[in-house]
Amino acid sequence: MGTHESQRLRHPIVIRHLNVLRVERLTLHMQRIVFGGSELDGFISSAPDDHVKLFFPNSMGELVLPKMGPDGPIYPSDREPSPMRDYTPRKYDAERGELTIDFVLHGDGPASIWAAQASVGQTLVVAGPRGSFIVADDFDHYVLIGDETALPAMGRWLEVMPATATVTLLAEIPDRADRQSLRSNAQFEVQWLERQGADAASSNLLETALRRLPTPAGDTFYWIATESQRARQLRQYLSEERGIPKDWLKAKGYWQRDGGEPESE
Ligand SMILES: Cc1cc2nc3c(=O)[nH]c(=O)nc-3n(C[C@H](O)[C@H](O)[C@H](O)COP(=O)(O)OP(=O)(O)OC[C@H]3O[C@@H](n4cnc5c(N)ncnc54)[C@H](O)[C@@H]3O)c2cc1C
Known part of the structure:
Protein backbone atom coordinates (compact mmCIF):
# COMPACT_ATOMS: atom_id res chain seq x y z
CA MET A 1 0.00 0.00 0.00
CA GLY A 2 1.44 3.38 -1.02
CA THR A 3 1.21 6.72 0.75
CA HIS A 4 -1.00 8.31 -1.95
CA GLU A 5 0.61 11.73 -1.92
CA SER A 6 -1.03 13.98 -4.48
CA GLN A 7 0.67 17.20 -5.50
CA ARG A 8 -0.58 20.70 -6.31
CA LEU A 9 1.50 22.84 -8.72
CA ARG A 10 1.08 26.50 -9.67
CA HIS A 11 2.07 27.88 -13.08
CA PRO A 12 2.48 31.50 -14.16
CA ASP A 41 6.32 27.87 -26.88
CA GLY A 42 6.76 27.09 -23.20
CA PHE A 43 3.19 25.80 -22.70
CA ILE A 44 2.97 23.68 -19.53
CA SER A 45 0.30 21.16 -18.61
CA SER A 46 1.31 18.76 -15.85
CA ALA A 47 -1.91 16.90 -15.03
CA PRO A 48 -4.49 15.14 -17.24
CA ASP A 49 -7.39 17.14 -15.79
CA ASP A 50 -5.72 20.53 -16.16
CA HIS A 51 -7.79 23.21 -17.81
CA VAL A 52 -7.14 26.27 -19.91
CA LYS A 53 -9.41 29.28 -20.32
CA LEU A 54 -10.40 29.78 -23.94
CA PHE A 55 -11.57 33.21 -25.16
CA PHE A 56 -13.98 33.21 -28.11
CA PRO A 57 -14.90 36.04 -30.50
CA ASN A 58 -17.73 38.24 -29.13
CA SER A 59 -20.92 38.91 -31.12
CA MET A 60 -18.98 41.46 -33.22
CA GLY A 61 -16.46 38.74 -34.13
CA GLU A 62 -13.77 40.44 -32.03
CA LEU A 63 -11.47 39.03 -29.37
CA VAL A 64 -11.74 41.41 -26.39
CA LEU A 65 -9.48 40.26 -23.58
CA PRO A 66 -9.06 41.29 -19.97
CA LYS A 67 -5.93 42.80 -18.46
CA MET A 68 -4.89 41.32 -15.14
CA GLY A 69 -5.43 43.85 -12.32
CA PRO A 70 -4.66 43.45 -8.59
CA ASP A 71 -8.21 42.13 -7.95
CA GLY A 72 -8.49 39.91 -11.03
CA PRO A 73 -9.24 40.45 -14.71
CA ILE A 74 -10.36 43.91 -15.94
CA TYR A 75 -12.20 44.23 -19.29
CA PRO A 76 -12.39 47.39 -21.38
CA SER A 77 -15.64 49.13 -20.33
CA ASP A 78 -16.65 50.19 -23.86
CA ARG A 79 -16.47 46.80 -25.61
CA GLU A 80 -18.31 43.51 -25.30
CA PRO A 81 -15.95 41.02 -23.58
CA SER A 82 -15.02 37.75 -25.24
CA PRO A 83 -16.89 34.80 -23.75
CA MET A 84 -14.52 32.58 -21.79
CA ARG A 85 -14.90 28.83 -21.18
CA ASP A 86 -12.79 26.06 -19.59
CA TYR A 87 -11.29 23.27 -21.73
CA THR A 88 -8.86 20.40 -21.17
CA PRO A 89 -5.51 20.36 -22.99
CA ARG A 90 -6.08 16.90 -24.51
CA LYS A 91 -2.52 16.72 -25.82
CA TYR A 92 0.49 19.02 -25.98
CA ASP A 93 3.27 18.09 -28.38
CA ALA A 94 6.17 20.48 -27.71
CA GLU A 95 8.28 19.11 -30.57
CA ARG A 96 5.60 19.64 -33.19
CA GLY A 97 4.33 22.81 -31.53
CA GLU A 98 0.76 21.52 -31.29
CA LEU A 99 -1.97 21.77 -28.67
CA THR A 100 -5.03 19.56 -29.14
CA ILE A 101 -8.41 20.38 -27.62
CA ASP A 102 -11.54 18.24 -28.00
CA PHE A 103 -14.81 20.21 -28.05
CA VAL A 104 -18.20 18.63 -27.33
CA LEU A 105 -20.70 19.84 -29.92
CA HIS A 106 -23.74 20.17 -27.67
CA GLY A 107 -25.42 22.69 -29.95
CA ASP A 108 -25.63 25.86 -27.87
CA GLY A 109 -23.24 28.47 -26.42
CA PRO A 110 -20.27 30.36 -27.88
CA ALA A 111 -17.72 27.57 -27.40
CA SER A 112 -19.74 24.78 -28.97
CA ILE A 113 -20.89 27.02 -31.84
CA TRP A 114 -17.35 28.27 -32.50
CA ALA A 115 -15.95 24.72 -32.50
CA ALA A 116 -18.56 23.55 -34.98
CA GLN A 117 -17.54 26.21 -37.52
CA ALA A 118 -13.77 26.25 -36.80
CA SER A 119 -11.45 26.26 -39.78
CA VAL A 120 -7.72 26.36 -40.43
CA GLY A 121 -6.14 29.78 -39.84
CA GLN A 122 -8.67 31.12 -37.31
CA THR A 123 -7.33 32.60 -34.06
CA LEU A 124 -8.32 31.74 -30.52
CA VAL A 125 -6.90 32.95 -27.21
CA VAL A 126 -5.77 30.41 -24.64
CA ALA A 127 -4.86 31.31 -21.03
CA ASP A 147 -19.84 12.56 -19.30
CA GLU A 148 -18.51 13.45 -22.75
CA THR A 149 -16.91 16.71 -21.51
CA ALA A 150 -14.71 14.54 -19.26
CA LEU A 169 -14.15 4.07 -16.57
CA LEU A 170 -17.82 4.99 -16.46
CA ALA A 171 -18.29 7.17 -19.54
CA GLU A 172 -21.68 8.65 -20.36
CA ILE A 173 -21.99 9.74 -23.99
CA PRO A 174 -24.83 10.95 -26.22
CA ASP A 175 -24.76 8.10 -28.69
CA ARG A 176 -22.98 4.90 -29.70
CA ALA A 177 -21.19 6.93 -32.38
CA ASP A 178 -19.51 8.94 -29.58
CA ARG A 179 -17.43 6.01 -28.33
CA GLN A 180 -13.71 6.73 -28.62
CA SER A 181 -10.84 4.32 -28.93
CA LEU A 182 -8.83 4.66 -25.74
CA ARG A 183 -5.19 3.67 -25.25
CA SER A 184 -3.38 2.80 -22.04
CA ASN A 185 -0.59 0.70 -20.59
CA ALA A 186 -2.83 0.22 -17.57
CA GLN A 187 -5.41 -2.54 -17.32
CA PHE A 188 -8.72 -0.81 -17.84
CA GLU A 189 -12.33 -1.51 -18.52
CA VAL A 190 -14.87 0.94 -19.89
CA GLN A 191 -18.61 1.04 -19.51
CA TRP A 192 -20.02 3.21 -22.31
CA LEU A 193 -23.36 4.56 -21.13
CA GLU A 194 -25.31 5.93 -24.08
CA ARG A 195 -28.09 8.46 -23.47
CA GLN A 196 -29.69 7.89 -26.86
CA GLY A 197 -31.55 11.18 -26.98
CA ALA A 198 -32.07 11.66 -23.22
CA ASP A 199 -31.13 15.01 -21.72
CA ALA A 200 -27.53 15.25 -20.47
CA ALA A 201 -28.37 17.23 -17.34
CA SER A 202 -31.13 14.96 -16.04
CA SER A 203 -29.77 11.58 -17.16
CA ASN A 204 -28.98 9.10 -14.36
CA LEU A 205 -26.91 6.53 -16.26
CA LEU A 206 -23.71 7.32 -14.37
CA GLU A 207 -25.52 7.26 -11.02
CA THR A 208 -27.04 3.84 -11.72
CA ALA A 209 -23.77 2.39 -13.04
CA LEU A 210 -21.87 3.66 -10.00
CA ARG A 211 -24.42 2.17 -7.58
CA ARG A 212 -24.04 -1.17 -9.37
CA LEU A 213 -20.24 -1.06 -9.32
CA PRO A 214 -18.83 -3.32 -6.62
CA THR A 215 -16.31 -1.51 -4.40
CA PRO A 216 -12.93 -2.39 -5.94
CA ALA A 217 -10.36 -4.24 -3.84
CA GLY A 218 -7.61 -2.09 -2.32
CA ASP A 219 -7.23 1.67 -2.09
CA THR A 220 -9.27 3.34 -4.80
CA PHE A 221 -9.26 6.90 -6.10
CA TYR A 222 -12.51 8.23 -7.56
CA TRP A 223 -12.62 11.08 -10.08
CA ILE A 224 -15.87 12.67 -11.23
CA ALA A 225 -16.57 15.32 -13.89
CA THR A 226 -20.12 15.95 -15.12
CA GLU A 227 -22.85 18.60 -15.02
CA SER A 228 -22.44 20.41 -11.66
CA GLN A 229 -25.50 19.16 -9.80
CA ARG A 230 -24.84 15.57 -10.85
CA ALA A 231 -21.17 15.86 -9.82
CA ARG A 232 -22.23 17.05 -6.38
CA GLN A 233 -24.71 14.19 -5.95
CA LEU A 234 -22.23 11.56 -7.16
CA ARG A 235 -19.66 12.88 -4.72
CA GLN A 236 -22.19 12.84 -1.90
CA TYR A 237 -23.13 9.24 -2.66
CA LEU A 238 -19.49 8.11 -2.57
CA SER A 239 -18.60 9.94 0.62
CA GLU A 240 -21.80 9.38 2.59
CA GLU A 241 -22.99 5.97 1.42
CA ARG A 242 -19.68 4.32 0.53
CA GLY A 243 -17.51 6.11 3.10
CA ILE A 244 -14.83 7.12 0.59
CA PRO A 245 -12.29 9.39 2.33
CA LYS A 246 -12.23 12.94 0.95
CA ASP A 247 -8.59 12.69 -0.17
CA TRP A 248 -9.50 9.72 -2.37
CA LEU A 249 -12.20 11.58 -4.23
CA LYS A 250 -12.16 14.50 -6.65
CA ALA A 251 -15.43 15.77 -8.15
CA LYS A 252 -15.87 18.80 -10.35
CA GLY A 253 -18.82 20.31 -12.17
CA TYR A 254 -17.77 20.73 -15.81
CA TRP A 255 -20.89 22.61 -16.90
CA GLN A 256 -24.18 23.89 -15.52
CA ARG A 257 -27.67 22.90 -16.61
CA ASP A 258 -28.81 26.55 -16.60
CA GLY A 259 -25.60 27.91 -18.18
CA GLY A 260 -23.15 30.02 -16.14
CA GLU A 261 -19.91 29.11 -14.45
CA PRO A 262 -19.84 25.61 -12.97
CA GLU A 263 -18.96 25.69 -9.30
CA SER A 264 -16.09 23.59 -7.97
CA GLU A 265 -17.01 20.52 -5.97
C1 LIG B 1 -12.07 21.91 -15.82
C2 LIG B 1 -12.97 21.80 -17.01
C3 LIG B 1 -12.54 21.16 -18.16
C4 LIG B 1 -13.39 21.04 -19.27
N1 LIG B 1 -12.94 20.42 -20.40
C5 LIG B 1 -13.74 20.32 -21.48
C6 LIG B 1 -13.26 19.73 -22.69
O1 LIG B 1 -12.10 19.35 -22.81
N2 LIG B 1 -14.14 19.61 -23.72
C7 LIG B 1 -15.44 20.06 -23.64
O2 LIG B 1 -16.19 19.95 -24.62
N3 LIG B 1 -15.90 20.65 -22.52
C8 LIG B 1 -15.08 20.79 -21.44
N4 LIG B 1 -15.54 21.41 -20.32
C9 LIG B 1 -16.95 21.83 -20.29
C10 LIG B 1 -17.21 23.18 -20.98
O3 LIG B 1 -16.43 24.19 -20.36
C11 LIG B 1 -18.72 23.51 -20.82
O4 LIG B 1 -19.51 22.54 -21.47
C12 LIG B 1 -19.06 24.90 -21.34
O5 LIG B 1 -20.27 25.30 -20.74
C13 LIG B 1 -19.22 24.97 -22.86
O6 LIG B 1 -19.48 26.32 -23.21
P1 LIG B 1 -20.50 26.72 -24.36
O7 LIG B 1 -20.16 28.13 -24.70
O8 LIG B 1 -20.47 25.71 -25.44
O9 LIG B 1 -21.93 26.64 -23.67
P2 LIG B 1 -22.52 27.62 -22.53
O10 LIG B 1 -22.68 29.03 -23.08
O11 LIG B 1 -21.69 27.51 -21.31
O12 LIG B 1 -23.95 26.99 -22.26
C14 LIG B 1 -25.02 27.16 -23.20
C15 LIG B 1 -26.10 26.13 -22.88
O13 LIG B 1 -25.60 24.83 -23.15
C16 LIG B 1 -25.66 24.00 -21.99
N5 LIG B 1 -24.42 23.17 -21.98
C17 LIG B 1 -23.15 23.55 -21.73
N6 LIG B 1 -22.31 22.50 -21.87
C18 LIG B 1 -23.07 21.44 -22.20
C19 LIG B 1 -22.79 20.07 -22.48
N7 LIG B 1 -21.55 19.58 -22.47
N8 LIG B 1 -23.83 19.27 -22.81
C20 LIG B 1 -25.10 19.74 -22.86
N9 LIG B 1 -25.43 21.02 -22.61
C21 LIG B 1 -24.43 21.86 -22.29
C22 LIG B 1 -25.76 24.96 -20.79
O14 LIG B 1 -26.49 24.39 -19.72
C23 LIG B 1 -26.52 26.14 -21.39
O15 LIG B 1 -27.91 25.91 -21.33
C24 LIG B 1 -14.71 21.56 -19.21
C25 LIG B 1 -15.13 22.24 -18.05
C26 LIG B 1 -14.29 22.35 -16.97
C27 LIG B 1 -14.76 23.09 -15.73
Missing part, protein backbone atom coordinates in the same frame (compact mmCIF):
# COMPACT_ATOMS: atom_id res chain seq x y z
CA ILE A 13 -0.57 32.58 -16.22
CA VAL A 14 0.35 33.11 -19.86
CA ILE A 15 -2.13 34.40 -22.45
CA ARG A 16 -1.49 33.07 -25.95
CA HIS A 17 -2.95 33.83 -29.38
CA LEU A 18 -2.99 30.54 -31.28
CA ASN A 19 -4.03 29.52 -34.77
CA VAL A 20 -6.15 26.59 -35.83
CA LEU A 21 -3.89 24.09 -37.65
CA ARG A 22 -6.33 21.20 -38.15
CA VAL A 23 -9.97 20.34 -37.50
CA GLU A 24 -11.13 16.74 -37.28
CA ARG A 25 -14.55 15.33 -36.37
CA LEU A 26 -13.38 12.76 -33.84
CA THR A 27 -16.83 11.29 -33.13
CA LEU A 28 -20.42 12.33 -33.78
CA HIS A 29 -20.45 15.04 -31.07
CA MET A 30 -16.72 15.72 -30.62
CA GLN A 31 -14.68 18.16 -32.70
CA ARG A 32 -10.90 17.82 -32.31
CA ILE A 33 -9.06 21.07 -32.98
CA VAL A 34 -5.27 21.30 -33.14
CA PHE A 35 -3.76 24.72 -32.40
CA GLY A 36 -0.25 26.04 -33.05
CA GLY A 37 1.75 29.22 -33.41
CA SER A 38 4.90 30.77 -31.99
CA GLU A 39 3.13 31.82 -28.75
CA LEU A 40 2.62 28.16 -27.85
CA GLY A 128 -3.28 28.98 -18.50
CA PRO A 129 -3.25 26.35 -17.14
CA ARG A 130 -2.88 28.23 -13.87
CA GLY A 131 -2.25 25.10 -11.85
CA SER A 132 -2.23 21.33 -11.83
CA PHE A 133 -3.37 18.74 -9.32
CA ILE A 134 -1.36 15.57 -9.80
CA VAL A 135 -3.15 12.62 -8.26
CA ALA A 136 -0.84 10.04 -6.65
CA ASP A 137 -0.10 7.17 -9.03
CA ASP A 138 0.16 4.54 -6.28
CA PHE A 139 -3.53 3.79 -5.69
CA ASP A 140 -4.52 0.14 -6.24
CA HIS A 141 -7.40 1.20 -8.47
CA TYR A 142 -8.89 4.28 -10.13
CA VAL A 143 -12.56 4.83 -10.97
CA LEU A 144 -13.08 7.63 -13.50
CA ILE A 145 -16.67 8.80 -13.87
CA GLY A 146 -17.70 11.40 -16.42
CA LEU A 151 -13.48 12.29 -22.07
CA PRO A 152 -10.49 14.51 -22.93
CA ALA A 153 -9.23 14.32 -19.33
CA MET A 154 -10.05 10.63 -18.94
CA GLY A 155 -8.42 9.72 -22.28
CA ARG A 156 -5.29 11.71 -21.44
CA TRP A 157 -5.10 10.19 -17.96
CA LEU A 158 -5.35 6.64 -19.30
CA GLU A 159 -2.45 7.36 -21.66
CA VAL A 160 -0.10 8.23 -18.79
CA MET A 161 -1.21 5.61 -16.28
CA PRO A 162 1.51 3.08 -15.45
CA ALA A 163 1.14 -0.56 -16.50
CA THR A 164 0.66 -1.46 -12.84
CA ALA A 165 -2.54 0.60 -12.55
CA THR A 166 -6.04 -0.80 -12.86
CA VAL A 167 -8.83 1.51 -13.93
CA THR A 168 -12.61 1.44 -14.31
